[in-house]
Amino acid sequence: TPPQCTWKAGAKQETPHRCIPVYQPDRKSTSILPTAVEAVGDTPMIRLDKIAKSEGLECELLAKCEYFNPGGSVKDRIGVRMIEEAEKDGLLKPGDTIIEPTSGNTGIGLALTAAVKGYRCIVVMPEKMSNEKVYVLKALGAEIVRTPTTAAYNSAESHIGVAWRLKKEIPNSHILDQYRHRGNPLAHYDCTAEEIIRQCNGQLDMVIIGAGTGGTVTGIGRKMKEKMPNVEVIGVDPIGSILAEPEELNDTTASTYQVEGIGYDFIPTVLDRSVVDKWCKTGDEESFKYARQLIREEGLLCGGSSGTAVAAAVKVAKKLKKGQRCVVILPDSIRNYMTKFVSDDWMVDHGFMESAVAEEDKWWWN
């Protein structure tokens, strides 16, 4: 069984993980890295002046750009972390197989680390997730199994159900299990949160984080509660998901949504909602609008859930004053969505954009 999420606030770790930035400051810019695995983390923080201004925010709006990770997302951090913890614990041995149920980015993070270290990797992913993710996974040598998007998490056909069946069938295979693995929130507690505090020189008032497994919001949120208790931690959950609190925020009659990587129909073990001060619900249309705006106006080549975080920021950070700071996490990159929200035709087909706008753009491109 994988290491369970028994990690609690204040608990000491025996050996600090090597990605802890405090031990290797500026390692990317000042040294030759042995492999792509060492290039994970230490991502840039970029000011979003245009969006802050056009939305009438008084505070400074800052983006933690996780799409600069070598595999293209925030989940590279947990890919490395979970594999290296499993190696350290003696669970994972040369020639073993890693299986993981994922919305894709954790699969890419694991497949990248597995490619470098020489493990076989099988990724089990709902149909909803983009083909772009499939191509990246295949290029990294991973095997892919697709499952029905509508399957309930606890059914045999879901990505989780299928992954656990495969584990039974394949010898020397392991599910590191991002939904329960302590390394998921710890990667963000040890690294992402420390980077944010350092990049902001400790001057920070709000952080806004979309939740999937909840590893990112839990790890960063817990570090803030311990080191910077005045920082307000905002969790973002898409309409149609049930992660937000209070319960009344979650409309369970809403159908599936298009934004990938956030929201669930169960509460993952790693998600500690006690570190979240406020939840914000968001819809697909605003998410894609702001993702396209981040790309078009700020030059940030991000994915759909990055737009989700900004959609929450323009609502929640309104109360912040001049001189205050709000950080949003941009989890992944445009690459995963070239034929989805990045495409005008897809936006029109899904009712997120008027066709006239798309026609105008076509004229310009032609």
Ligand code: PMP
């Ligand atoms: N955005 C995207 C695109 C993701 O793939 C994920 C991971 N599922 C998240 C946000 C949320 O991250 P977490 O699992 O740490 O909550």
